[in-house]
Amino acid sequence: MYSSSFRSFALLALGLLPAVRSATLEVVVGGPGTLRYNPESVTAVPGDVVRFIFQQKNHTATQSTFEAPCVQAPGGFDSGYIPVAEGVTEGFPAAEFTVTTTDPVWVYCKQGTHCQAGMVFAINPGERLAAFKAAAAGGAAPTTASPTSTATTGAPSSTATGTDIKVVVGGPGSLTFNPSNVQAQVGDTITFEFRQKNHSVIASSFEAPCVPLAQSSPGEAGFNSGYFPVPDGQTTFQTWTVRVNDTKPIWAYCPQGNHCGQGMVFSANAVEGGSRSFQAFQDLAKQINGTSNTGGGYGNSGALHTTISGASAAFAAVLAIVALL
Ligand SMILES: *[C@@H]1O[C@H](CO)[C@@H](O)[C@H](O)[C@H]1NC(C)=O
Numbered sequence: 001m002y003s004s005s006f007r008s009f010a011l012l013a014l015g016l017l018p019a020v021r022s023a024t025l026e027v028v029v030g031g032p033g034t035l036r037y038n039p040e041s042v043t044a045v046p047g048d049v050v051r052f053i054f055q056q057k058n059h060t061a062t063q064s065t066f067e068a069p070c071v072q073a074p075g076g077f078d079s080g081y082i083p084v085a086e087g088v089t090e091g092f093p094a095a096e097f098t099v100t101t102t103d104p105v106w107v108y109c110k111q112g113t114h115c116q117a118g119m120v121f122a123i124n125p126g127e128r129l130a131a132f133k134a135a136a137a138g139g140a141a142p143t144t145a146s147p148t149s150t151a152t153t154g155a156p157s158s159t160a161t162g163t164d165i166k167v168v169v170g171g172p173g174s175l176t177f178n179p180s181n182v183q184a185q186v187g188d189t190i191t192f193e194f195r196q197k198n199h200s201v202i203a204s205s206f207e208a209p210c211v212p213l214a215q216s217s218p219g220e221a222g223f224n225s226g227y228f229p230v231p232d233g234q235t236t237f238q239t240w241t242v243r244v245n246d247t248k249p250i251w252a253y254c255p256q257g258n259h260c261g262q263g264m265v266f267s268a269n270a271v272e273g274g275s276r277s278f279q280a281f282q283d284l285a286k287q288i289n290g291t292s293n294t295g296g297g298y299g300n301s302g303a304l305h306t307t308i309s310g311a312s313a314a315f316a317a318v319l320a321i322v323a324l325l
Pocket residue numbers: 058081082083111112
């Protein structure tokens with residue numbers, strides 16, 4: 001039912017501009033090494049136009065539902081696949097969707113596993129974008145519904161065959177994943193239970209423990225739970241689940257403040273002892289990103305230039321305070 005309002009940019013360029021005054025909200029889809037919509041959500045009123053501008057590589061903007069983020073909604077709009085060659089820097093194809101409601105509209109990229117890698121978008125999501133993304137990641141949607149949530153959270157379509165491994169994240173006075181290294185088989189799931197205060201778990205790499213995998217290794221889509229703030233005194237906790245896809249080690253960290261530099265890192269299937277053990281990974285996180293270091297690089301990413309110099313004692317103190325927030 002939405003397809004008639006979903007037009008190509010080419011048609012608009014021929015002069016079929018809407019007569020009514022409305023806002024046009026631009027959203028960039030993909031781009032080199034990017035599996036994202038940018039921005040990931042917009043607030044719009046009926047009559048506004050959302051213009052999806054397609055960049056590399058070959059994406060869609062497809063309507064889904066909150067309950068099933070990576071499944072096309074019956075009758076929902078779909079741009080179809082819009083491939084954009086490497087090296088193109090202008091004249092990107094676009095597709096437009098005219099907003100007809102103030103209710104949320106949920107959108108995903110149906111290419112490969114882009115949706116599961118977090119390539120989702122929403123119009124008027126309210127407070128529910130993080131839950132939508134978490135559900136898209138294959139995971140279980142939060143077990144505790146957020147107070148503002150009116151819909152039931154989506155059940156993952158996958159049927160569990162493996163073991164579920166529980167990991168507690170944070171807690172009063174704790175900046176740890178517990179356990180911090182687990183052994184997992186393909187098909188197992190790892191369920192992170194978020195406790196105080198406000199943590200997240202993001203895939204990284206051994207070489208760059210405190211940098212998202214998607215950033216240190218463009219093209220590799222790492223998982224990202226989003227933040228789970230937990231007030232003091234709360235005793236029921238939200239969880240977020242990731243499926244183990246292969247036997248390679250999984251490296252991950254909490255991106256809050258300088259939690260990573262204080263050793264709040266996690267691994268699955270790291271070998272015991274030696275140069276690529278959990279302990280070596282945690283040591284590297286502290287060494288690269290700790291408050292007491294004197295700088296240092298990580299791998300060959302070169303995307304970040306953070307160096308803490310000897311003159312940064314005050315900065316280090318600020319980081320330590322932030323970590324307690
Ligand atoms: C874009 O992706 C679709 C679906 O995977 C595929 O059928 C199509 O061939 C791709 N187009 C290009 C130019 O790669």
